[in-house]
Structure formats: C-alpha cells, structure tokens
Amino acid sequence: MKINPYLLFDGQCEQAFKFYEDVLGGKIEAMIRFDEMQESGDYPPESAKKIMHVSLRFGDNVLMGSDDPSPAFQKAQGMSVALHTDTPAEAESLFAALSKDATTVIMPIGETSWAQRFGMFVDRFGTPWMINCSRPM
Structure with a gap:
C-alpha cells in the first residue's frame, strides 16, 4: 500500500505542478484537461482547459492533483x-x-x-x- 497526496487548486494546478516538477526534479507522467475526458461529467465551460488530473513522480514518490471546478473550492487546511x-x-x-x-x-x-x-x-x-x-x- 502507498499513500499519495492529492492537491486541489483553484485554476493554478498546471502552473503549480510545473513548478513542483522543476523544484523536486521529477517528471509529470500525466496531465489531463477536463475537455479531454468524456468521463469527467458536468463541469463549468470555463474549466474546459483546466487540469482534471495530474501525476508527478519524483524518486519513489507520487504527487497528484487537479483544479477544482466547483464553486465550493477551499484551500488546503489541516494538513501539510x-x-x-x-x-x-x-x-x-x-x-x-x-x-x-x-x-x-x-x-x-x-x-x-x-x-x-x-x-x-x-x-x-x-x-x-x-x-x-x-x-x-
């Protein structure tokens, strides 16, 4: 079993993960936009080019994330x-x-x-x- 942090962003996921890739010396293995996935369901039209899922591998670690298209988005809290x-x-x-x-x-x-x-x-x-x-x- 492994645990992988999954980070949510308010439209900055791509920028954040490119930064993390550079700083952590990793490689983005997948970056999928909402409009590339039929299974992504209903999402606001302005989210079409936002990130539905990204996976960054560095060493034996994987960091994942996405943009949260919901109006109820909240920044990470109670964790690091x-x-x-x-x-x-x-x-x-x-x-x-x-x-x-x-x-x-x-x-x-x-x-x-x-x-x-x-x-x-x-x-x-x-x-x-x-x-x-x-x-x-």
Whole structure:
C-alpha cells in the first residue's frame, strides 16, 4: 500500500505542478484537461482547459492533483505535504526553492530539538509544506 497526496487548486494546478516538477526534479507522467475526458461529467465551460488530473513522480514518490471546478473550492487546511531529506543542505535548498514567493512562512528553516533542519510554509499556490531533516539516531 502507498499513500499519495492529492492537491486541489483553484485554476493554478498546471502552473503549480510545473513548478513542483522543476523544484523536486521529477517528471509529470500525466496531465489531463477536463475537455479531454468524456468521463469527467458536468463541469463549468470555463474549466474546459483546466487540469482534471495530474501525476508527478519524483524518486519513489507520487504527487497528484487537479483544479477544482466547483464553486465550493477551499484551500488546503489541516494538513501539510511533508518532505524528508537526507541532509541539512538539501532541506535548506528545498525550503528556499519551494517557499519562493510563499504566502506564509509559518516556521523558517532551522535547527530544532528533533531535526537538523525543519521549516513550514504555505507556498504561492496555497499548498502547506513541511521540510524535515531528522537528527541521526
């Protein structure tokens, strides 16, 4: 069994995933628009070119997402995408790249009692992130 975060966006999914692909060094394996899928059901006409589903693979990880065409869209809350790095330098680099133009830095990257480096922020697309480099056991 595996768990894959599935992120919802308010029209910025394509832009966000191209950014994540670049920063995370991954590859977008699928990017499907609403008007490309007969099974997508009813959606507002302005959503035709928005993303119905995207899948990004980086390392052994998969991050997925879509644009939410419903008028009830809500930004992510009560969760974060957590990335765990092997080195403090990698944690600092990821934090700097992903948090560029962040809407909120909750906790700047730094040393904590449990980690060599840890930081939290909400990126410019509204995705909450945690970057962690644990202390050696």
